[in-house]
Amino acid sequence: MNFAVLASGNGSNLQAIIKAVSAKTIKAKLVLVVSDKADAFALERARKAKIKSCYINPKDFPNREAFDRQVIGQLKEAKVDFVVLAGYMRLLSPYFIKQFENKILNIHPSLLPSFKGTQAIKDAFAYGVKVSGVTVHFVVDEMDAGAIIMQAPVVILPKDTVESLSAKIHKVEHRIYPQAISLFASGKLQLNGRCVRV
Ligand code: GRF
Numbered sequence: 001m002n003f004a005v006l007a008s009g010n011g012s013n014l015q016a017i018i019k020a021v022s023a024k025t026i027k028a029k030l031v032l033v034v035s036d037k038a039d040a041f042a043l044e045r046a047r048k049a050k051i052k053s054c055y056i057n058p059k060d061f062p063n064r065e066a067f068d069r070q071v072i073g074q075l076k077e078a079k080v081d082f083v084v085l086a087g088y089m090r091l092l093s094p095y096f097i098k099q100f101e102n103k104i105l106n107i108h109p110s111l112l113p114s115f116k117g118t119q120a121i122k123d124a125f126a127y128g129v130k131v132s133g134v135t136v137h138f139v140v141d142e143m144d145a146g147a148i149i150m151q152a153p154v155v156i157l158p159k160d161t162v163e164s165l166s167a168k169i170h171k172v173e174h175r176i177y178p179q180a181i182s183l184f185a186s187g188k189l190q191l192n193g194r195c196v197r198v
Contacts, residue, residue, distance in 0.1 A: 001028040001029070001081045002029050002031045002078065002080050002081050003028050003029070003080055003081060003084055003181075004033065004074075004075050004080045004084070005017060005034075005042075005046075005084045005086050006034045006085050007034075007035055007086045007087050007088055008035060008036055008040055008087055008088050008089040008090070009037070009040055009042065009087045010087065011043075011045045011086065011087065012173075013087060013107060013170075013174065013177050014033065014042045014087075015045050016175075016177060017030065017084065017086065017177065018046075020178035020181070020182065025178055025179075025182055026181050026185055027185055027186055028082075028185035031051070031052065031078045031080060032051070032054070032074065032075065032080060033053040034053070034056060034071055034074060035053070035054075035055050036055075036056060036057075036058050036067075036088070036089070037055070040055075052078065056071060064090075065093040067090075067093075068092060068095055072099055075100075081103065082104070082184065083100050083103060083104045084105050084177075084181060085104065085105065085107070086177070092104070092139060097139060097141055102138055102191055104138065104139035105136060105137070105149065105180065105181060106136070106137055106139050106144075107134065107135070107173055108120060108136075108137065109134060109166075109170075109173065110124050110132050110133065110134075110135065111132060111134075111135060111153065112135040112137060112144055112145075112148060112151075113145070114129070114132075115127070115132070116143060117143070120132075121162060121165055122162055124156070124165075125156065125160075125161075125162045131154070131156065132153070132156060132165070132169070133151055133169070133172065134151065134152050134154065134169055134172045134173050135148055135151045136149045136150045136151075136176060136177055147193075149183070149184070149189060149196050150176050150180040151176075152172045154168045154169050154172055183198060
C-alpha cells in the first residue's frame with residue numbers, strides 16, 4: 001500500500017511516521033508529502049528523507065474544492081491508497097473526503113469529542129481538565145468527528161503549562177500515530193458505523 005502525508009507545519013509527526021516506515025513498523029510506502037505552506041518544515045523533513053514532496057499554493061485556486069482537486073491529482077499520480085493528515089491546517093472538501101472515503105486518518109491533540117478545533121491543547125488547559133490526550137480518527141465531513149481509531153491519555157499536573165502540556169502531547173502523538181497507521185495499513189481495522197475494531 002502507498003500513502004501520502006499532508007502537513008502544514010513543523011512535521012514532527014511526519015518525522016515519527018518516516019521513522020516507523022523505515023523501521024518497517026508501518027508496512028506501507030510513504031510516496032508523497034504535500035503541503036499548503038511553502039515554508040512548512042515538514043517539506044524539509046521529506047526532502048531529507050528523499051521522499052517526493054510538493055507545495056501547492058491555495059491562492060492559485062478559486063475555492064477549496066479546486067485546490068483539493070489539484071492535491072488529489074498529485075495523490076492519484078503517486079498511486080496513493082490512503083492519506084494521513086499530520087498537522088494539516090486546511091479543512092478537506094466533501095469532494096476530497098468522498099475520493100478517499102474511510103481512507104483518511106487524522107491526529108488531534110485532545111481526547112475527542114472534547115476540545116475539537118484548532119486550539120485543542122490551549123482549550124483543554126484553560127478549561128482545567130486534569131486528563132487530556134491524543135486521538136487518531138478517520139476524517140469525515142464534520143470537523144474532528146470521524147470514528148475514533150486510537151486514543152491515549154495525558155495527565156495534566158498542577159505544575160504544567162500550555163508548553164509542557166504540548167510537549168507531553170506531542171510525545172504521545174509520535175508513539176500512537178505510527179501504531180494506528182500500521183494497524184490501518186495492514187488491514188486490521190474494521191469500521192462498523194461509528195466503531196472501529198481491531
Ligand atoms: C499535532 O499536535 C497534531 O495533533 C495537530 O497538529 C499538530 C502537528 O504537529 N493536528 P507536527 O507538525 O506534526 O509537529
